[in-house]
Amino acid sequence: VDVLGDEAVEVEEEWRHRPTEPFDLRTGQGNGHVQYSFAAHRAVVEVDTELGLVKVIELACAQDVGKALNPLSVVGQIQGGTTQGLGVxxxxxxxxxxxxxxxxxxxxxxxxxPTILDTPTIPVDVLELADDHAPYGLR
Incomplete structure (x- = not known):
């Protein structure tokens, strides 16, 4: 179905982020960044206290991503970054x-x-709480 037919569509939009300001050096408070990201991670780890060995069983994550334009890519990015953290x-x-x-x-x-053989299960809970101050609610 040709929705637009022969009609041309032209859209122009300008967007500016909220103003930022330096952090207060004494209190550490301020609006120093345009977007904030919120996430919580949980690691389930087996520890052999005699040998000093650890085995990571699961790395779970919940992250507010604003609006996920490509949800599969968002989960992949979170799992990839989590795996890098595991390696470090x-x-x-x-x-x-x-x-x-x-x-x-x-x-x-x-x-x-880390390779795929070293990577534990990484369940991801993607929270899509749109940011009112960003285009499309992105973070």
Whole structure:
């Protein structure tokens, strides 16, 4: 079905974000950013206290994204960032020789980063609470 037919559609819109101001150096309060993001994460972890080993079982997340224009991509971004955080927390380590200051694990062969085999279940609860001060309610 051709909804518009031969009719041309032209739309022009201008949008400006709310004004910002520096944070108060004493209190840390202020309007220093246009958008704020809100999220909560929970990690379920098994710990072997004798060996000092950890196994992350689940990393759950609830995040307010404003309006999700591409919900599948939003979940992918959250899961990808969460997996990067997992890597920093429990796997990644740059080894430097103290005598020469040379990095001992300069490639991904020696520097561990998470793969799909290391990634636990990451359920994501996407909250779409539109921001009244942004186009389309985006965050």
């Amino acid at each position: 927390a429990v796997m990644e380590e740059i080894l430097v020789d103290p005598r020469t200051a040379k990095v001992q694990n300069p490639s991904f062969t020696d520097y561990l980063i």
